[in-house]
Amino acid sequence: MQKFILEKKNNIAGVSALLIILGFTSEFGFHNESLAMWSLALASVLGVAPIAIQAYQALRVKVVSIDLLVTIAVAGAFVIRNFEESAIVTFLFLFGAFLEQRTLQKTRSAIKELTELAPESAWKQREDGTFGEVAIDEVTVGDILLVKTGAKVPVDGMVQSGEGYINEASITGEAVPVGKHKDSRVFAGTILENGTIQIIAERVGEDTTFGRIIELVEEAQDSKSETQRFIDKFSLYYTPFVLILSVVVWLIFRDMELAITILVLGCPGALVIGVPVSNVAGIGNGARHGVLLKGSEVIHDFSKVDTIVFDKTGTLTIGNPSVADTIYYTAEEEKTAAYLVSVEQESDHPLAKAIVEKLGEIGTYKIEKTDVARGGGIVALVDGHRIVVGNLALMEEEQIEISDQAHQDIARLEQQGNSLVLISVDGEMQALFGIRDQVRPNVKSHLQRLKELGVKHLVVLSGDNQGTVDVVARQLGLTEAYGHMLPEDKAAYIKRLQKEGRIIAFVGDGVNDSPSLALAQIGIAMGSGTDVAIETSDVVLMNSDFSRLPHAFGLTKAILANMRQNIAIAVGVVVVLLASVFLSEWMNMSIGMLVHEASILVVILNGMRLLRYRLPKER
Structure with a gap:
């Protein structure tokens, strides 16, 4: 029976939600207090069943868990017939467990999808x-x-x-x-x-680079699953204290009602509700602003990040090579462009595709003859003219004269990380194209916001050549930049930073990024990235909107602060109530529960403020 109830925990949460809606509708809509009471009482009984079973199983292995805290709170609410609180507390707790379970399922499916990408x-x-x-x-x-x-x-x-x-x-x-x-x-x-x-x-097999990617993801997922939520650690000390205090009171005063009062007053619903409300409101705010935060543990860890490591392609840059610079050395620009498009249409090379896309629909000429120079480009006969399209090495091989100005332009474009395409007509160089994967718009300002929010180190790791990576780093003001990085190199670098005590967030979008996404304390995936990267990550920036990253980071800090406020309110109310039991004559269970209700309303309203959170304006 215990196994059956635990397996149906999500279904029970759904039924409890319907009963709660029915209860409040009956009370406030139709003033049918009898139906409201029975609906909320049934919701409480159903909701507390799996929680009580989990509390019992934890006690069997000598662990005083948060489940016991909730069970006692519900039992106390039943004693004073406060079914509204017991029903809401159990539903919120079950709903939080459902969200956590969904996150774990997605994480496990990521490894399965990654494995399926391997050749069979x-x-x-x-x-x-x-x-x-x-x-x-x-x-x-x-x-x-x-x-x-x-x-x-x-292989x-x-x-x-x-x-x-x-x-x-x-x-x-x-x-x-x-x-x-x-x-x-x-x-x-x-x-x-x-x-x-x-x-x-x-x-072959597990020894391949791809095989090691899968292994790294599995290792990182296993290590991350061992962490516990903050509220569980808190309850480890708080719950036994309340239990012991109530027993001591009963032994000293032999007053069962007083002991039950202590037990009820010491287990406030505000403590249980405070953290889930902050999480749900914060996650809701993120979703409305294009950020998916996968659970409370993610929020806590993300807010502590001091180093963000970025993949370059598809993350800091758009992800597709395009023409960034065009320089003509002839007055007949249109004719030169037409010759170029005529030749490049014959090629499948990605640089050729970028040029064709840039120049668009223009008149072309019939190609009479082509000769592909491996690793260099194409030599073609077009409309009776000898056209050479390719890199600088091909031009030198064809003995094309390069002017001093062209040499200066070539050096400048290379320093900016461009791949170069040159075109000559009948032995005269007439145009130079610089092609590169361009930086996303406004990325530099967004990185500056991250620094203002407390990120100390911004690092880029890329499989691209070091020169190109350095150009991007200088352009964006990053603190460190490393090229020629394979997935295992990125993972090793992140491990080294973690050994130095840094808290790492990694931002990426590809299969190759999945080990680093899983290994870092926080993995952040671009929404347009691969399914594996998205599932392996802890945070997803939907629609690949980089501007959402500063918002997400600021939001997690606000959520954590809000959770601490709610915990302080809940614990503060408990301290005041428990002190009042001994230091005043007016405190009783009814007044205590009235204060409890007020504290629950306060933490809910405080948590709901997160729905309106926006990143502070730039300095």
């Missing part, structure tokens, strides 16, 4: 040289595997033959596909967007 099969070379599909478990180190366009790379390894572009966002977080050729390294779980390659397996 591979094309393995047979002894006769042909390839056949086998289960991933049948692949061993040294096997030669075939990867076709659109397929996942099944960590090295390219033996073939060429193509691989999307490594699941490992590095970078949106720009990386060109691969002979002797290039590849990672399991990444996707070959075009081309065909053969690779030699070097690490």
Whole structure:
């Protein structure tokens, strides 16, 4: 029976809510006090059943839990026939447990979804040289595997033959596909967007980089689940004190009514309600402002954060490469642009796509001949003109003259973290394009707000090259910046900071960020990120609105302050009431419960203030 009741705890909470609504509707709407009393009493009995069972199970292992506090409060309310308080207290407690349970379920499902992203099969070379599909478990180190366009790379390894572009966002977080050729390294779980390659397996199964991502997430989730909520720690000392005090009073005065009065007055509903009201109101405010906070423990930890670590791509930056700078060295800009679009339309390279998207619908010319220069660009014959499109190395190889001004422009754009595309027509350089993943609008001001709210360290970790990361860090005023970071490197860095005593929040959006999101005290995911990142995280910024991050941080500080105020009010009322029992003649159970009701109203109104919380104006 105990197991059945605990399994149906959420259903009981739902039925209790309906009975409470019926009770108050009957009393205030139809003045039917009899129906109201029975409805609220039944809601109390149903609600306290699973709580009392949990209190009993805790006592069996010599733990005085918050469940016992609630059980005693409900029992005391029944003694004085205050069914309104007992019904509300039990429902709020069960609803809080429901929210916590939902968070744990989502966290566990994140690991399952992450595991499902791993490749399940591979094309393995047979002894006769042909390839056949086998289960991933049948692949061993040294096997030669075939990867076709659109397929996942099944293992960590090295390219033996073939060429193509691989999307490594699941490992590095970078949106720009990386060109691969002979002797290039590849990672399991990444996707070959075009081309065909053969690779030699070097690490398989759990030893792959992707496998270690899953392992890191599981380890971090296990360690985080051991923490206890603040109110449980408080009740560990408070509840036994009230129980002992009531027993001592009965032993000394042999007055059962006085002992029960002490017990009732010492277990205020305000203490139980105060924290959930603050949490629910704060979480509601966050939801209305595009922030999902996953529970009370998250709120407490987030408010203490002193270091925020950011992934770069998709977090500080938009996540897609686009043309940031365009410089022409000819008066015939439209014709040069038309030549460029004509050539780039023939390419699947992400830089080519960015240029085509930037220049849009313009007239194009028929391509008469093309020659792809591996790692450099394209040489084409267009409308009788020799067009060269590519990087600086290709221009030098084609002996294209670069002016001093162009060299200065190239150096400047490279320092800003651009990938460069140059175009020459008939041996004369005519245009320069700088392409980069651009910083989100107003990010710098939002980071400044975080500093004003108490964040001491702002750090960026990225799989991109160090030069590009340094440019972003200088632009945004970050305190530290590190590039060439794989998921395990990011996780190791966070562990090192935690050993130094820092409280870390990590902000990211990709599968590769999930170990760091889980490992940090607070993981913050962008709403447009992967499902795994969102589920693994503690906080989600919906619609990837970076401006919500300062609001979320300020909100958690306000919630924690509000919870402390409510606890102080509740405990203060208890102290006054208990003192009045011994120091006055007018204190009795009825007056005590009237004060209790007033204290409950005060903490509810105080908690509801959070619904109107807004971040203070910038200094």
